[in-house]
Amino acid sequence: MKEWKQDDRKRVANRRRMDTTLKLLFLAATSIGILALMVLIIDIVMDGLGHFTPDLFTNYPSRRPSSAGMKSAIVGSIYMLLIILPVSFVFGVGAAIYLEEYAKKNRLTRIFQLNISTLAGVPSIVYGILGLTLFVRWFMLERSLISGAFTMTLLVLPIIIVAAQEALKAVPKARRDASFALGATKWQTVSRSVLPSALPGILTGVILAMSRAIGETAPLVMIGALTYVAFLPEKLTDQFTVIPIQIYNWISRPQTEFHELAAAGIMVLLIMLIIMNITAVLLRNKFQKNI
Amino acid sequence: MFKRMGRKSLFILATLVLVFVTACGNNGNNTTGASPSESPAQSASPSESASPSETAVKLSGNIEIDGSSTVFPVTEAVAEEYKAVQPDVKPAVGVSGTGGGFKRFCAAETAISNASRPIKDEEAALCKDAGVEYTELKIAFDGLSVIVSKDNDFIDSLTLEELVKIFSAESTAKTWKDVRDSFPAEPIAVFSPGADSGTFDYFNEEILDKKGVRKDATFSEDDNTLVTGVAGSKNAIAFFGFAYYEENQDKLKVIPIDGGNGPIEPTFDTIKDGSYAPLSRPIYIYFSKKEYGRAEVKDFVKFYMDNVKTLSAEVGYIPLPDETYDAEKAKL
Structure with a gap:
Protein backbone atom coordinates (compact mmCIF):
# COMPACT_ATOMS: atom_id res chain seq x y z
CA MET A 1 0.00 0.00 0.00
CA LYS A 2 2.76 2.34 1.04
CA GLU A 3 4.77 1.51 -2.07
CA TRP A 4 1.76 2.23 -4.21
CA LYS A 5 1.44 5.63 -2.69
CA GLN A 6 5.06 6.46 -3.30
CA ASP A 7 4.74 5.29 -6.85
CA ASP A 8 1.71 7.50 -7.34
CA ARG A 9 3.50 10.49 -5.96
CA LYS A 10 6.36 9.92 -8.34
CA ARG A 11 4.00 9.67 -11.25
CA VAL A 12 2.21 12.86 -10.31
CA ALA A 13 5.53 14.65 -9.97
CA ASN A 14 6.52 13.36 -13.38
CA ARG A 15 3.31 14.58 -14.90
CA ARG A 16 3.73 17.95 -13.29
CA ARG A 17 7.24 18.24 -14.66
CA MET A 18 6.00 17.23 -18.10
CA ASP A 19 3.29 19.85 -17.81
CA THR A 20 5.71 22.65 -16.93
CA THR A 21 8.16 21.64 -19.67
CA LEU A 22 5.46 21.69 -22.29
CA LYS A 23 4.14 24.99 -21.00
CA LEU A 24 7.59 26.53 -21.30
CA LEU A 25 7.99 25.02 -24.75
CA PHE A 26 4.73 26.53 -25.95
CA LEU A 27 5.67 29.86 -24.39
CA ALA A 28 8.95 29.75 -26.31
CA ALA A 29 7.05 28.97 -29.50
CA THR A 30 4.84 32.00 -28.92
CA SER A 31 7.68 34.33 -28.06
CA ILE A 32 9.72 33.48 -31.15
CA GLY A 33 7.19 35.30 -33.31
CA ILE A 34 6.99 38.29 -30.99
CA LEU A 35 10.75 38.37 -30.52
CA ALA A 36 11.33 38.35 -34.27
CA LEU A 37 8.89 41.25 -34.65
CA MET A 38 10.59 43.16 -31.82
CA VAL A 39 14.03 42.66 -33.36
CA LEU A 40 12.69 43.77 -36.74
CA ILE A 41 11.04 46.87 -35.30
CA ILE A 42 14.05 47.87 -33.19
CA ASP A 43 16.46 47.35 -36.07
CA ILE A 44 14.27 49.30 -38.49
CA VAL A 45 13.57 52.15 -36.08
CA MET A 46 17.26 52.53 -35.24
CA ASP A 47 18.14 52.77 -38.91
CA GLY A 48 15.19 54.77 -40.07
CA LEU A 49 14.29 57.20 -37.30
CA GLY A 50 16.67 59.88 -38.54
CA HIS A 51 14.88 59.95 -41.89
CA PHE A 52 11.37 59.66 -40.47
CA THR A 53 10.62 63.33 -41.03
CA PRO A 54 7.84 65.34 -42.69
CA ASP A 55 10.09 65.45 -45.77
CA LEU A 56 9.55 61.73 -46.21
CA PHE A 57 5.84 62.40 -46.76
CA THR A 58 6.01 65.61 -48.75
CA ASN A 59 9.02 65.08 -51.04
CA TYR A 60 9.27 63.13 -54.24
CA PRO A 61 12.03 60.55 -54.75
CA SER A 62 15.41 62.08 -55.43
CA ARG A 63 18.99 61.08 -56.12
CA ARG A 64 19.99 63.04 -53.04
CA PRO A 65 19.07 61.05 -49.93
CA SER A 66 18.74 64.26 -47.91
CA SER A 67 15.84 65.52 -50.02
CA ALA A 68 14.30 62.19 -51.02
CA GLY A 69 10.77 61.37 -49.96
CA MET A 70 8.10 58.90 -50.84
CA LYS A 71 5.07 61.11 -51.48
CA SER A 72 4.28 59.50 -54.82
CA ALA A 73 4.62 56.03 -53.30
CA ILE A 74 2.40 56.75 -50.29
CA VAL A 75 -0.28 58.37 -52.43
CA GLY A 76 0.02 55.53 -54.95
CA SER A 77 -0.54 52.96 -52.20
CA ILE A 78 -3.56 54.84 -50.84
CA TYR A 79 -5.14 55.22 -54.29
CA MET A 80 -4.62 51.52 -54.95
CA LEU A 81 -6.29 50.69 -51.65
CA LEU A 82 -9.24 52.93 -52.52
CA ILE A 83 -9.81 51.01 -55.75
CA ILE A 84 -9.16 47.54 -54.31
CA LEU A 85 -11.38 47.99 -51.23
CA PRO A 86 -14.80 48.51 -52.85
CA VAL A 87 -14.17 46.21 -55.81
CA SER A 88 -12.89 43.29 -53.78
CA PHE A 89 -15.56 43.83 -51.09
CA VAL A 90 -18.43 43.63 -53.58
CA PHE A 91 -17.05 40.67 -55.53
CA GLY A 92 -15.62 38.81 -52.54
CA VAL A 93 -18.64 39.10 -50.27
CA GLY A 94 -20.95 38.50 -53.20
CA ALA A 95 -19.19 35.27 -54.07
CA ALA A 96 -19.21 34.16 -50.43
CA ILE A 97 -22.97 34.84 -50.12
CA TYR A 98 -23.64 32.89 -53.28
CA LEU A 99 -21.55 29.93 -52.20
CA GLU A 100 -22.88 29.80 -48.65
CA GLU A 101 -26.51 30.81 -49.05
CA TYR A 102 -27.63 30.15 -52.60
CA ALA A 103 -25.45 27.49 -54.21
CA LYS A 104 -26.64 23.90 -54.00
CA LYS A 105 -24.16 21.64 -52.28
CA ASN A 106 -23.32 19.66 -55.38
CA ARG A 107 -20.20 18.67 -57.28
CA LEU A 108 -19.96 21.99 -59.15
CA THR A 109 -19.98 23.99 -55.93
CA ARG A 110 -17.30 21.75 -54.51
CA ILE A 111 -15.16 22.38 -57.59
CA PHE A 112 -15.64 26.15 -57.12
CA GLN A 113 -14.68 25.78 -53.49
CA LEU A 114 -11.56 23.79 -54.26
CA ASN A 115 -10.55 26.34 -56.89
CA ILE A 116 -10.91 29.25 -54.51
CA SER A 117 -8.92 27.56 -51.75
CA THR A 118 -6.20 26.73 -54.26
CA LEU A 119 -6.12 30.30 -55.55
CA ALA A 120 -5.66 31.57 -51.99
CA GLY A 121 -2.35 29.71 -51.91
CA VAL A 122 -1.02 30.66 -55.33
CA PRO A 123 2.25 32.67 -55.12
CA SER A 124 1.72 36.37 -55.74
CA ILE A 125 4.16 36.59 -58.66
CA VAL A 126 1.79 34.30 -60.59
CA TYR A 127 -0.94 36.91 -60.15
CA GLY A 128 1.51 39.43 -61.55
CA ILE A 129 1.89 37.38 -64.72
CA LEU A 130 -1.90 36.93 -64.92
CA GLY A 131 -2.43 40.68 -64.48
CA LEU A 132 0.20 41.47 -67.10
CA THR A 133 -1.51 39.23 -69.65
CA LEU A 134 -5.09 40.06 -68.76
CA PHE A 135 -5.18 43.74 -67.86
CA VAL A 136 -2.04 45.17 -69.42
CA ARG A 137 -2.10 43.24 -72.72
CA TRP A 138 -5.69 42.07 -73.42
CA PHE A 139 -7.66 44.92 -71.88
CA MET A 140 -5.03 47.43 -73.07
CA LEU A 141 -5.04 49.18 -69.71
CA GLU A 142 -1.26 49.62 -69.98
CA ARG A 143 0.99 49.71 -66.95
CA SER A 144 -1.38 51.88 -65.00
CA LEU A 145 -2.88 52.34 -61.57
CA ILE A 146 -6.04 50.52 -62.63
CA SER A 147 -4.13 47.48 -63.94
CA GLY A 148 -2.21 47.28 -60.69
CA ALA A 149 -5.34 47.65 -58.57
CA PHE A 150 -7.26 45.00 -60.53
CA THR A 151 -4.34 42.58 -60.26
CA MET A 152 -4.22 43.12 -56.51
CA THR A 153 -7.99 42.62 -56.37
CA LEU A 154 -7.56 39.21 -57.97
CA LEU A 155 -4.84 38.45 -55.43
CA VAL A 156 -6.96 39.27 -52.36
CA LEU A 157 -10.33 37.99 -53.63
CA PRO A 158 -9.79 34.35 -52.60
CA ILE A 159 -8.72 35.48 -49.12
CA ILE A 160 -11.82 37.64 -48.73
CA ILE A 161 -14.14 34.94 -50.08
CA VAL A 162 -12.78 32.33 -47.68
CA ALA A 163 -12.92 34.72 -44.70
CA ALA A 164 -16.46 35.85 -45.56
CA GLN A 165 -17.58 32.25 -45.99
CA GLU A 166 -16.24 31.35 -42.56
CA ALA A 167 -18.08 34.33 -41.09
CA LEU A 168 -21.34 33.35 -42.80
CA LYS A 169 -20.95 29.73 -41.67
CA ALA A 170 -20.61 30.89 -38.08
CA VAL A 171 -24.11 32.43 -38.11
CA PRO A 172 -26.38 29.96 -36.26
CA LYS A 173 -28.96 28.17 -38.37
CA ALA A 174 -31.64 29.16 -35.86
CA ARG A 175 -31.30 32.75 -37.01
CA ARG A 176 -32.12 31.88 -40.59
CA ASP A 177 -34.96 29.57 -39.49
CA ALA A 178 -36.43 32.34 -37.34
CA SER A 179 -36.33 34.74 -40.25
CA PHE A 180 -37.93 32.25 -42.63
CA ALA A 181 -40.57 31.45 -40.02
CA LEU A 182 -41.58 35.10 -40.02
CA GLY A 183 -42.20 34.79 -43.75
CA ALA A 184 -39.06 36.53 -44.95
CA THR A 185 -37.72 35.78 -48.41
CA LYS A 186 -34.24 34.44 -48.97
CA TRP A 187 -32.81 37.86 -49.76
CA GLN A 188 -34.54 39.47 -46.78
CA THR A 189 -33.09 36.77 -44.56
CA VAL A 190 -29.61 37.17 -45.96
CA SER A 191 -29.52 40.95 -46.00
CA ARG A 192 -31.24 41.67 -42.70
CA SER A 193 -30.37 38.73 -40.52
CA VAL A 194 -27.38 36.74 -41.72
CA LEU A 195 -25.21 39.49 -43.15
CA PRO A 196 -25.37 41.88 -40.17
CA SER A 197 -24.27 39.18 -37.75
CA ALA A 198 -21.53 37.99 -40.09
CA LEU A 199 -20.30 41.50 -40.78
CA PRO A 200 -17.60 41.73 -38.06
CA GLY A 201 -15.96 38.56 -39.34
CA ILE A 202 -16.25 39.73 -42.95
CA LEU A 203 -14.79 43.15 -42.21
CA THR A 204 -11.89 41.63 -40.31
CA GLY A 205 -11.17 39.42 -43.28
CA VAL A 206 -11.41 42.32 -45.70
CA ILE A 207 -9.08 44.56 -43.69
CA LEU A 208 -6.51 41.79 -43.26
CA ALA A 209 -6.67 41.18 -47.00
CA MET A 210 -6.10 44.91 -47.58
CA SER A 211 -3.00 44.87 -45.41
CA ARG A 212 -1.73 42.00 -47.52
CA ALA A 213 -2.41 44.07 -50.62
CA ILE A 214 -0.44 47.14 -49.54
CA GLY A 215 2.58 45.03 -48.64
CA GLU A 216 2.80 43.05 -51.87
CA THR A 217 5.57 43.88 -54.32
CA ALA A 218 6.06 40.99 -56.70
CA PRO A 219 2.84 41.29 -58.77
CA LEU A 220 3.36 45.02 -59.19
CA VAL A 221 6.93 44.56 -60.35
CA MET A 222 5.46 42.29 -63.05
CA ILE A 223 2.79 44.86 -63.95
CA GLY A 224 5.54 47.46 -64.14
CA ALA A 225 4.95 49.82 -61.28
CA LEU A 226 7.94 52.07 -61.85
CA THR A 227 10.61 53.08 -59.45
CA TYR A 228 11.15 56.73 -60.24
CA VAL A 229 7.81 58.47 -60.32
CA ALA A 230 7.96 62.11 -59.29
CA PHE A 231 4.29 62.87 -59.85
CA LEU A 232 0.98 61.80 -58.40
CA PRO A 233 -1.35 59.72 -60.54
CA GLU A 234 -4.30 61.90 -61.59
CA LYS A 235 -6.19 59.43 -63.76
CA LEU A 236 -6.78 55.71 -63.40
CA THR A 237 -4.59 55.13 -66.43
CA ASP A 238 -1.60 57.05 -65.05
CA GLN A 239 1.63 55.38 -64.07
CA PHE A 240 2.27 54.87 -60.41
CA THR A 241 4.55 53.53 -57.74
CA VAL A 242 3.78 52.10 -54.30
CA ILE A 243 5.53 52.01 -50.92
CA PRO A 244 7.09 48.51 -51.14
CA ILE A 245 8.54 49.25 -54.57
CA GLN A 246 10.06 52.51 -53.36
CA ILE A 247 11.59 50.61 -50.42
CA TYR A 248 12.97 47.97 -52.76
CA ASN A 249 14.48 50.65 -54.98
CA TRP A 250 16.18 52.39 -52.05
CA ILE A 251 17.53 49.13 -50.62
CA SER A 252 19.20 48.23 -53.90
CA ARG A 253 21.26 51.42 -54.06
CA PRO A 254 24.89 51.63 -53.06
CA GLN A 255 24.63 54.52 -50.59
CA THR A 256 23.93 53.77 -46.91
CA GLU A 257 21.74 56.88 -46.59
CA PHE A 258 19.30 55.27 -49.00
CA HIS A 259 19.26 52.13 -46.86
CA GLU A 260 18.28 54.32 -43.92
CA LEU A 261 15.58 55.92 -46.05
CA ALA A 262 14.34 52.44 -46.88
CA ALA A 263 14.14 51.73 -43.15
CA ALA A 264 12.06 54.88 -42.70
CA GLY A 265 9.85 53.68 -45.57
CA ILE A 266 9.40 50.36 -43.80
CA MET A 267 8.33 52.28 -40.69
CA VAL A 268 5.62 54.02 -42.72
CA LEU A 269 4.44 50.68 -44.08
CA LEU A 270 4.46 49.05 -40.62
CA ILE A 271 2.50 51.96 -39.14
CA MET A 272 -0.10 51.67 -41.89
CA LEU A 273 -0.37 47.93 -41.28
CA ILE A 274 -0.72 48.36 -37.52
CA ILE A 275 -3.43 51.00 -37.97
CA MET A 276 -5.34 48.70 -40.31
CA ASN A 277 -5.05 45.74 -37.97
CA ILE A 278 -6.17 47.81 -34.99
CA THR A 279 -9.15 48.98 -37.04
CA ALA A 280 -9.98 45.35 -37.71
CA VAL A 281 -9.91 44.52 -33.99
CA LEU A 282 -11.93 47.60 -33.03
CA LEU A 283 -14.56 46.92 -35.68
CA ARG A 284 -14.92 43.35 -34.54
CA ASN A 285 -15.36 44.35 -30.91
CA LYS A 286 -17.79 47.11 -31.78
CA PHE A 287 -20.08 44.87 -33.82
CA GLN A 288 -19.89 41.95 -31.46
CA LYS A 289 -21.23 44.07 -28.63
CA ASN A 290 -24.29 44.95 -30.67
CA ILE A 291 -25.28 41.43 -31.53
CA MET B 1 -33.94 45.06 -34.18
CA PHE B 2 -32.22 43.78 -37.29
CA LYS B 3 -33.15 46.90 -39.13
CA ARG B 4 -31.49 49.04 -36.49
CA MET B 5 -28.40 46.95 -36.60
CA GLY B 6 -28.35 47.05 -40.35
CA ARG B 7 -28.50 50.80 -40.22
CA LYS B 8 -25.79 50.96 -37.60
CA SER B 9 -23.47 48.77 -39.59
CA LEU B 10 -24.26 50.81 -42.67
CA PHE B 11 -23.43 53.94 -40.74
CA ILE B 12 -20.08 52.55 -39.64
CA LEU B 13 -19.32 51.36 -43.13
CA ALA B 14 -20.19 54.80 -44.41
CA THR B 15 -17.87 56.48 -41.90
CA LEU B 16 -15.14 54.07 -42.93
CA VAL B 17 -15.65 54.93 -46.57
CA LEU B 18 -15.78 58.61 -45.62
CA VAL B 19 -12.49 58.38 -43.78
CA PHE B 20 -10.92 56.81 -46.82
CA VAL B 21 -12.49 59.31 -49.16
CA THR B 22 -11.32 62.26 -47.09
CA ALA B 23 -7.86 60.76 -47.00
CA CYS B 24 -8.11 60.58 -50.76
CA GLY B 25 -9.63 64.03 -50.98
CA ASN B 26 -6.73 65.45 -49.07
CA ASN B 27 -4.31 63.95 -51.48
CA GLY B 28 -6.45 65.12 -54.34
CA ASN B 29 -6.35 68.60 -52.88
CA ASN B 30 -2.65 68.33 -52.55
CA THR B 31 -2.28 67.62 -56.21
CA THR B 32 -4.71 70.22 -57.39
CA GLY B 33 -3.53 72.59 -54.70
CA ALA B 34 0.07 72.14 -55.66
CA SER B 35 -0.19 72.24 -59.40
CA PRO B 36 -2.03 75.58 -59.81
CA SER B 37 0.33 77.23 -57.36
CA GLU B 38 3.20 75.85 -59.38
CA SER B 39 1.78 76.39 -62.80
CA PRO B 40 1.07 80.15 -62.53
CA ALA B 41 4.61 80.59 -61.30
CA GLN B 42 5.79 78.55 -64.23
CA SER B 43 3.66 80.34 -66.80
CA ALA B 44 4.43 83.68 -65.16
CA SER B 45 8.16 83.34 -65.43
CA PRO B 46 8.26 83.22 -69.23
CA SER B 47 5.86 86.20 -69.49
CA GLU B 48 8.02 88.16 -67.07
CA SER B 49 10.91 86.87 -69.11
CA ALA B 50 13.06 87.07 -66.02
CA SER B 51 14.97 84.05 -67.20
CA PRO B 52 15.11 84.12 -70.97
CA SER B 53 17.47 81.13 -71.01
CA GLU B 54 14.57 78.91 -69.84
CA THR B 55 12.57 77.16 -72.51
CA ALA B 56 9.65 79.43 -73.18
CA VAL B 57 7.24 76.70 -74.28
CA LYS B 58 5.43 74.89 -71.52
CA LEU B 59 5.37 71.18 -72.29
CA SER B 60 3.38 68.33 -70.79
CA PHE B 141 31.52 55.44 -68.84
CA ASP B 142 31.26 52.80 -66.18
CA GLY B 143 34.33 50.97 -64.95
CA LEU B 144 33.40 47.40 -64.29
CA SER B 145 35.27 46.66 -61.08
CA VAL B 146 36.60 43.30 -59.92
CA ILE B 147 36.59 43.36 -56.15
CA VAL B 148 37.50 41.21 -53.16
CA SER B 149 37.08 41.64 -49.41
CA LYS B 150 39.30 44.08 -47.49
CA ASP B 151 40.54 41.00 -45.57
CA ASN B 152 41.95 39.43 -48.70
CA ASP B 153 45.73 39.84 -48.49
CA PHE B 154 46.96 37.58 -51.29
CA ILE B 155 45.63 39.21 -54.46
CA ASP B 156 47.26 42.42 -55.62
CA SER B 157 46.40 42.19 -59.32
CA LEU B 158 44.92 39.77 -61.85
CA THR B 159 45.51 39.19 -65.54
CA LEU B 160 42.70 38.57 -68.03
CA GLU B 161 43.62 34.84 -68.21
CA GLU B 162 43.38 34.59 -64.46
CA LEU B 163 39.94 36.25 -64.57
CA VAL B 164 38.84 33.55 -67.01
CA LYS B 165 40.20 30.84 -64.69
CA ILE B 166 38.29 32.33 -61.78
CA PHE B 167 34.95 33.11 -63.42
CA SER B 168 34.49 30.98 -66.54
CA ALA B 169 31.92 28.17 -66.60
CA GLU B 170 34.51 26.01 -68.33
CA SER B 171 37.25 26.61 -65.79
CA THR B 172 38.48 23.68 -63.74
CA ALA B 173 40.07 25.86 -61.05
CA LYS B 174 38.66 24.94 -57.64
CA THR B 175 41.03 26.77 -55.33
CA TRP B 176 42.98 29.98 -55.55
CA LYS B 177 46.16 27.92 -55.94
CA ASP B 178 44.80 26.67 -59.29
CA VAL B 179 44.68 30.31 -60.44
CA ARG B 180 48.18 31.29 -59.44
CA ASP B 181 50.76 29.16 -57.61
CA SER B 182 51.54 31.81 -55.02
CA PHE B 183 47.90 31.96 -53.91
CA PRO B 184 46.70 29.78 -50.97
CA ALA B 185 44.83 26.52 -51.57
CA GLU B 186 41.52 27.99 -50.42
CA PRO B 187 38.25 27.46 -52.34
CA ILE B 188 37.15 30.26 -54.66
CA ALA B 189 33.76 31.79 -53.86
CA VAL B 190 32.40 33.60 -56.91
CA PHE B 191 29.65 36.23 -56.80
CA SER B 192 28.14 37.53 -60.02
CA PRO B 193 25.32 39.80 -61.23
CA GLY B 194 22.37 37.85 -62.69
CA ALA B 195 22.17 36.90 -66.36
CA ASP B 196 19.52 39.54 -67.13
CA SER B 197 21.84 42.42 -66.34
CA GLY B 198 23.94 44.23 -68.90
CA THR B 199 26.88 44.06 -66.50
CA PHE B 200 26.84 40.28 -66.75
CA ASP B 201 26.50 40.43 -70.55
CA TYR B 202 29.43 42.78 -70.87
CA PHE B 203 31.75 40.73 -68.65
CA ASN B 204 30.61 37.53 -70.35
CA GLU B 205 31.43 38.89 -73.79
CA GLU B 206 34.63 40.81 -73.08
CA ILE B 207 36.33 38.44 -70.65
CA LEU B 208 34.65 35.04 -70.74
CA ASP B 209 34.19 34.74 -74.51
CA LYS B 210 30.44 34.06 -74.01
CA LYS B 211 31.11 30.86 -72.04
CA GLY B 212 29.14 32.15 -69.03
CA VAL B 213 29.98 32.40 -65.34
CA ARG B 214 30.61 29.14 -63.44
CA LYS B 215 27.47 27.42 -62.23
CA ASP B 216 28.48 27.26 -58.57
CA ALA B 217 28.63 31.06 -58.36
CA THR B 218 26.15 33.03 -56.28
CA PHE B 219 24.04 35.14 -58.64
CA SER B 220 22.11 38.21 -57.58
CA GLU B 221 20.39 41.02 -59.45
CA ASP B 222 20.95 43.17 -56.39
CA ASP B 223 24.49 44.54 -56.29
CA ASN B 224 24.24 45.14 -52.55
CA THR B 225 23.90 41.39 -52.05
CA LEU B 226 27.18 40.98 -53.93
CA VAL B 227 28.82 43.64 -51.79
CA THR B 228 27.67 41.97 -48.57
CA GLY B 229 28.64 38.52 -49.82
CA VAL B 230 32.16 39.51 -50.78
CA ALA B 231 32.80 41.76 -47.79
CA GLY B 232 32.09 38.84 -45.47
CA SER B 233 34.46 36.29 -46.99
CA LYS B 234 38.20 36.39 -47.52
CA ASN B 235 38.05 33.96 -50.45
CA ALA B 236 35.22 35.63 -52.32
CA ILE B 237 35.44 37.65 -55.52
CA ALA B 238 32.86 39.55 -57.58
CA PHE B 239 32.49 42.12 -60.32
CA PHE B 240 30.06 45.03 -60.65
CA GLY B 241 29.76 48.69 -61.55
CA PHE B 242 32.29 51.22 -60.29
CA ALA B 243 29.66 53.21 -58.36
CA TYR B 244 29.05 50.29 -55.99
CA TYR B 245 32.76 49.97 -55.27
CA GLU B 246 33.07 53.70 -54.65
CA GLU B 247 30.34 53.62 -52.02
CA ASN B 248 31.78 50.58 -50.23
CA GLN B 249 35.50 51.32 -50.27
CA ASP B 250 35.74 50.71 -46.53
CA LYS B 251 34.66 47.06 -46.96
CA LEU B 252 36.08 46.18 -50.35
CA LYS B 253 39.38 46.07 -52.19
CA VAL B 254 39.44 46.71 -55.93
CA ILE B 255 41.75 44.54 -58.01
CA PRO B 256 43.96 46.23 -60.63
CA ILE B 257 43.54 44.40 -63.92
CA ASP B 258 46.41 43.57 -66.25
CA GLY B 259 45.09 43.80 -69.79
CA GLY B 260 48.56 43.36 -71.30
CA ASN B 261 50.11 46.68 -70.29
CA GLY B 262 50.64 46.04 -66.61
CA PRO B 263 48.06 46.13 -63.80
CA ILE B 264 45.75 49.16 -63.85
CA GLU B 265 43.33 50.07 -61.10
CA PRO B 266 39.96 51.50 -62.07
CA THR B 267 39.85 55.15 -61.08
CA PHE B 268 38.09 58.21 -62.44
CA ASP B 269 41.07 58.95 -64.68
CA THR B 270 41.97 55.46 -65.92
CA ILE B 271 38.36 54.81 -66.87
CA LYS B 272 38.00 58.16 -68.61
CA ASP B 273 41.18 57.91 -70.69
CA GLY B 274 40.43 54.31 -71.60
CA SER B 275 43.58 52.84 -70.05
CA TYR B 276 41.46 50.67 -67.75
CA ALA B 277 40.77 48.34 -70.64
CA PRO B 278 38.90 46.18 -71.42
CA LEU B 279 36.61 46.63 -68.43
CA SER B 280 35.67 50.26 -68.88
CA ARG B 281 32.48 50.36 -70.87
CA PRO B 282 30.19 53.05 -72.20
Missing part, protein backbone atom coordinates in the same frame (compact mmCIF):
# COMPACT_ATOMS: atom_id res chain seq x y z
CA GLY B 61 2.94 64.60 -71.25
CA ASN B 62 4.26 61.26 -70.07
CA ILE B 63 7.66 59.86 -70.99
CA GLU B 64 8.06 56.15 -70.40
CA ILE B 65 11.60 55.03 -69.67
CA ASP B 66 12.78 51.54 -68.69
CA GLY B 67 15.89 49.38 -68.84
CA SER B 68 19.23 48.92 -67.12
CA SER B 69 19.51 49.31 -63.38
CA THR B 70 23.09 50.48 -63.91
CA VAL B 71 21.95 53.46 -65.97
CA PHE B 72 18.94 54.14 -63.72
CA PRO B 73 20.70 56.52 -61.31
CA VAL B 74 21.81 58.75 -64.20
CA THR B 75 18.39 58.89 -65.85
CA GLU B 76 16.75 59.42 -62.49
CA ALA B 77 19.05 62.36 -61.78
CA VAL B 78 18.23 63.87 -65.19
CA ALA B 79 14.49 63.32 -64.68
CA GLU B 80 14.71 64.96 -61.28
CA GLU B 81 16.46 68.04 -62.65
CA TYR B 82 14.10 68.19 -65.61
CA LYS B 83 11.15 68.48 -63.25
CA ALA B 84 12.41 71.93 -62.26
CA VAL B 85 12.34 73.06 -65.90
CA GLN B 86 9.16 71.37 -67.13
CA PRO B 87 7.06 70.40 -64.10
CA ASP B 88 4.18 69.08 -66.21
CA VAL B 89 6.23 66.54 -68.11
CA LYS B 90 6.17 63.27 -66.25
CA PRO B 91 9.09 60.97 -66.92
CA ALA B 92 8.68 57.59 -65.19
CA VAL B 93 11.76 55.40 -64.94
CA GLY B 94 11.75 51.63 -64.44
CA VAL B 95 14.49 49.06 -63.84
CA SER B 96 13.69 45.96 -65.90
CA GLY B 97 17.35 45.36 -66.80
CA THR B 98 18.95 46.13 -70.16
CA GLY B 99 17.41 43.05 -71.83
CA GLY B 100 13.97 43.55 -70.28
CA GLY B 101 14.08 47.22 -71.21
CA PHE B 102 14.80 46.49 -74.88
CA LYS B 103 11.95 43.97 -74.95
CA ARG B 104 9.54 46.73 -73.93
CA PHE B 105 11.27 49.34 -76.09
CA CYS B 106 10.94 47.20 -79.22
CA ALA B 107 7.28 46.56 -78.43
CA ALA B 108 6.87 50.36 -78.61
CA GLU B 109 5.89 50.44 -74.93
CA THR B 110 8.60 52.88 -73.91
CA ALA B 111 10.05 56.05 -75.44
CA ILE B 112 13.55 55.72 -74.02
CA SER B 113 15.51 52.63 -73.02
CA ASN B 114 18.45 52.62 -70.61
CA ALA B 115 21.19 50.19 -71.61
CA SER B 116 24.54 49.19 -70.13
CA ARG B 117 25.57 47.52 -73.42
CA PRO B 118 24.78 48.14 -77.09
CA ILE B 119 21.59 46.61 -78.49
CA LYS B 120 22.02 42.97 -79.63
CA ASP B 121 21.27 41.86 -83.19
CA GLU B 122 18.25 39.80 -82.18
CA GLU B 123 16.89 42.75 -80.20
CA ALA B 124 17.46 45.06 -83.14
CA ALA B 125 15.56 42.55 -85.30
CA LEU B 126 12.65 42.68 -82.84
CA CYS B 127 12.62 46.46 -83.09
CA LYS B 128 12.69 46.30 -86.87
CA ASP B 129 9.79 43.84 -87.00
CA ALA B 130 7.73 46.15 -84.82
CA GLY B 131 8.71 49.17 -86.91
CA VAL B 132 10.49 50.88 -84.03
CA GLU B 133 13.34 53.02 -85.33
CA TYR B 134 15.82 54.22 -82.76
CA THR B 135 18.93 56.26 -82.12
CA GLU B 136 21.71 55.23 -79.73
CA LEU B 137 23.37 57.81 -77.49
CA LYS B 138 26.45 57.21 -75.38
CA ILE B 139 26.00 58.99 -72.06
CA ALA B 140 28.92 58.03 -69.77
CA ILE B 283 26.58 53.14 -71.04
CA TYR B 284 23.75 54.22 -73.33
CA ILE B 285 20.25 55.48 -73.76
CA TYR B 286 18.19 54.56 -76.81
CA PHE B 287 15.26 56.67 -77.92
CA SER B 288 12.55 55.84 -80.41
CA LYS B 289 12.51 58.17 -83.42
CA LYS B 290 8.72 58.15 -83.52
CA GLU B 291 8.48 59.20 -79.87
CA TYR B 292 11.15 61.83 -80.51
CA GLY B 293 8.55 63.54 -82.67
CA ARG B 294 6.74 64.49 -79.47
CA ALA B 295 7.97 67.88 -78.27
CA GLU B 296 8.36 66.78 -74.65
CA VAL B 297 10.47 63.72 -75.54
CA LYS B 298 12.64 65.79 -77.84
CA ASP B 299 13.14 68.42 -75.16
CA PHE B 300 13.87 65.79 -72.51
CA VAL B 301 16.50 64.03 -74.63
CA LYS B 302 18.15 67.37 -75.41
CA PHE B 303 18.12 68.28 -71.72
CA TYR B 304 19.55 64.82 -70.97
CA MET B 305 22.54 65.33 -73.27
CA ASP B 306 23.14 68.89 -72.07
CA ASN B 307 23.28 67.90 -68.40
CA VAL B 308 24.45 64.31 -68.31
CA LYS B 309 28.10 65.31 -67.97
CA THR B 310 27.72 66.82 -64.51
CA LEU B 311 24.88 64.58 -63.38
CA SER B 312 26.59 61.29 -64.27
CA ALA B 313 29.66 62.32 -62.30
CA GLU B 314 27.46 63.20 -59.36
CA VAL B 315 25.95 59.70 -59.16
CA GLY B 316 29.28 57.88 -59.48
CA TYR B 317 29.86 57.46 -63.21
CA ILE B 318 32.60 58.84 -65.42
CA PRO B 319 31.63 61.46 -68.00
CA LEU B 320 32.73 61.06 -71.61
CA PRO B 321 35.27 63.45 -73.15
CA ASP B 322 33.66 66.68 -74.40
CA GLU B 323 34.21 65.87 -78.07
CA THR B 324 32.35 62.56 -77.64
CA TYR B 325 29.41 64.45 -76.16
CA ASP B 326 29.47 66.79 -79.14
CA ALA B 327 29.51 63.85 -81.53
CA GLU B 328 26.61 62.20 -79.69
CA LYS B 329 24.59 65.44 -79.69
CA ALA B 330 25.15 65.70 -83.44
CA LYS B 331 23.01 62.54 -83.81
CA LEU B 332 19.94 64.40 -82.55
